[in-house]
Amino acid sequence: MQQNKGIDKSQMISFAVLCLVLFGFMFYFQNKQSKEEQVKAQEQKTEQVKNAVKQTQASNINPNVTSGAIQTASLSNKELNVEFSSLGGQVSKVQLSEYKAYDHKTDKADLPLYLIDKKNSNYGFQFKDKTGKVINTKDLVFTPAVNGNAVTMTATYNNAVIQFIYTLLPKYTLDFKVRTKGLAAVTSDNKADFIWDYSVRNLEKGRAQEQSHSEFSYAFNNYKDYDYDGRTEMSEEKETLNWIGVKQQFFSSVIEAKNGFTQSKGNQEAIEEGEYLKKLNFEGFVQMTGSELNQDFTWYFMPLDLPLLKSYDKNFDEILPLGWSFIGWMNRYFFMWLYSVIAGWGLSAGWVIFLMTIIVKLILSPIMYKQHKLSAMMKVIRPEIDEVNAKLKDADPMKKQQATMEIYRKAGVNQMAGCLPALVQIPIFYALFRFFPNYIDLRGQGFWFAKDLTAYDDLIKLPFKIPFLGDHLSVFALACTIVILIYTVMTSGNMQQPQQEGMPNMKVLMYIFPITFLFFLNTSASGLSWYYFVSNAINILIILVIKYVILDEKKIHAQIQANKEKPKSEGKFQKKMREMMEKAQNQQQIQEQQKKKK
Template sequence: MKEKNLDYNSIIGLFLILLILTVFTYFNTYNDKEFLSNRFAEEKRISSFDKLSFVSKKKSKNDCVLENEVLRLRISSLGGMINEVFLKKYKAYDLIHVSHNKNLYLIKDSSFLYKMIFWVNSNKKHFKKNLISTDTLYFHPFFFQKRGKLMILIMRARNPYGVGFIDHIYTLNEGSQYHVDFHVRTVNLFPSIGKKTISINLEQKVFSLEKDRNWENSYTQIYYSHNKNSHSKVQSLSEKKSEERNIYNLNWIAHKQQFFATIFIPKKPLKNFFIRSENFPSGIFLKKIQSNILLKIKEHEEINIPFQLYFGPLDFSLLKKLDQKIENIIPFGWGFLKWINKYFFLVIFQFLEKTNLNYGVIIILMTIVVKLILSPITYKQYKLSAMMKLIRPEIDEINKKFRNSDPLKKQRAMMELYQKAGINPMSGCFSALFQIPIFYSLFKFFPTLINLRGKSFFWVDDLTSYDSILELPFSIPFYGNHVSLLTLLYSLALLIYTKISNNVSSNDPLINQKNASDMPFILYLMPIIMLLFINSYASGLSLYYFISNIINIGLIFFIKKFLLDENKIRQKIQENKKKPTKRHYWKYRIKEIMKKKKDF
């Protein structure tokens, strides 16, 4: 049977990529139509009564508003806590109008609840203990002052069972900062405080804000940092199932969405913290997150609990300024993939972003820069392929000669041929394996980059979500219920690149005749596989891969025409064959194995 000219490095790379995509897709599958239809119906119902509900709901006169350039907070008189957070520079996706044009509220209409519970002694003679829950108390604006760029607001509630007050103090910077200092204290209340244990309860229902609920839900989860063995450690709860956990020595906790987060940062680590998350299968909310904190205060001591709250985007530079490794909640991938995204792709992207060009153009420029950086690897890979094709007749001869012989003899002859020709066959495998982490890291880069959120490019309305030129009345497994033009273009470019990169470049008619049909069929499956798997991925990813393959095609023609001379390569191979062979490790090992086998 005639031997096939298989490119084993490409096949190994293909199977690794297929495995990665299968696992990645498996953990992100859901019923598109059910989720979208339920959410669409819910949004339509809310939008119909939105204006009416705002008119009928009378805001208390004691409700206060704090705002700066990027943030607007409404503090309710009932409970004295934030009941509305509006981000001025961002918009939420509107399924009805199919665009990012809704005002973006991280918190609204009691989606966030806060209460502190503790016991106080009554001033009456029979010494009765009473429970205070701050969510039932009415707070009024007791003090407001601007100190430079800082705005300070104190909301005060009276102890309903005697003397003393409870203050909620808010401090907000007038600039473009997304964090607010929140301070809870009591005034002249300590003689009345009964049990010295205080319970703080938090609850937030996380809004769905993006186009693709599937992707948004897969990126919405709880992250937290806690001290363990004198080291801070960042961990997370499951994004797919309901989960609860007790945390000790908590440094901070983040209710993270795909592009935004609500983060609680206590000034001192909290020793006893309980957290629970619950998923919503449909509707306008993604998750319900509940927390409970138990604090002990000393005898004759007032309550004094400082926090910092962050309501804003998952912007790497902003989160890094918080200086507690909070930027690690941006899901850039695990292990070294995270480093590739943070210190390679993100750096290149931020540099090109300064050009103020369209973000689609920035992705194209980023692709060109990355391909130029990796061009030496491409050159070596293509040169190895050319050299392998030139010694193909000798490889075929060895295969024919040792067809029915000991495989070790055949392997030994192959290694001798590679050594004489000056070829290291493992270098091609290393090149392929080196590019796989880069390939996969991009799957985490584009869906999490807030700079691309809502940015358009030609027919694409959001580079962090899929583009669609046709909606299908049915859903295809893995593919989805829409047609992405960028995915089609990428698959076509990949097919052309696969065909060109595996064509025989030799002018020898015998080689051409022998290898014309030797391209393994499995390599042609790659465009089909990618067409199925990335149809619902971020359009920025499809754009990057499309341009990347166009550049690859151009590089092949450029390298073949200007950099590689097959006659010189053939001459170099012949010169290497005439040189005395050096002792080769693998040749020596094979010889030793054969010797032992013969003695045995």
């Protein structure tokens, strides 16, 4: 008799003990973390004075400007604190009041969250005067005037007046109007070059993950079309961009031009370490009428929250990288909806993910049942396959394969049915790969020893760096790897090994996969690792229930014998495979005959 290479009752007990140990380990560190949080001192909040205008030093900003000549003005509402610099008349500081940034020194998200600070953003309008000299507004010194929720920045150049009028509005919006008077006497240009240099600040724990999500985003064709660019260079010479933005993992800085940017181009460069992740440069032209620059713009400094992004009706929701086509649909209309419904019950984020996993498994349970029933059927007919392989030991490999397929056909076993669960789970995996690191409701949500489910947990810190792994080990990733290995042991017992020489051992490849998975998950969102830990633990329990409670091998054997007595109708796939094998076998026979003639 063929021995069962699956899992026996002693292995069941071992698995249960392992799960208890892992959960005990997790609860221990959850309690440890809660004690640390109890002794944390409350952060002292600093109040920013609304509509304040103050003097700041100009040294090291522009060597042509006298020290002490630079002024700043500020506006605030419940969402944004915005500061403006008289040098260039531009936004010099943007704080999102309702969010915090991660502090690598304290390993906590307790810093004020600034999208713009320390001169990481610099923009201006460039044109030539009639002598050919290049003028850029970012080099001019403006005079600020505050009136309610608006700041007017005024500068003069050769008697021409240039005004930037900023108005702070709700929903993370800053209206930006450019008005000039007398500029036509200075320049003959019919368009101005808008140049924006922006360095992305590191706001999250997972540097590599946040860096990979930092890129250009833009809309065109009257807001209908959207594109993004994470490559070295971007070029949209033929399109008129409605808005251009720099997207980060959870936030975005966007400028909208009411009449669009033309001949747009940009480049970006990754920064390997330090306070910044990427340096991006954008350049696009805006129209001038009669050599006067009178254009309307809007700045948005916003969190990537899907309902908020949709509310603007400017295609901003495409900034959120939830995946293309069906993948994005699953995230938008299923996973986000499911998470919000369960979170509404008052559960913590980790337990919400736990229940999400169970619900997804219940939906997929009919497919899993068919998969394991097929596995049981293949186990029953394994002695016949081994017998055929023994008889045709010295025969042509093609004949062995044909004989094996004939056994499957007579038994009513469709091997392709076993691929269906894997094919179904591929889009689900990719959807969740996009969901966990980008869903802002999960940002900052801790669970046990993971302080943020959108970043990795680094409970086990290493004194050195391992290539592709980093300087830490994620406990969630380790736990996930262990249960995947157990699942692999349970499901690889009935796998037929290749009979041809030189073919790879599939079992070995299956055992290597979980190890490589560790390298992938170690720096990924811990929410993803937690989901797949629960998912594979449930897979193991389902296998045990199906194997020991639902499926009866005697009944399956009887069903196979009954299938053998029935007249067989060859399916399209089986027919195609048979014809391909027969053709290959005929070609092989012809080649052998030609060799004998030689």
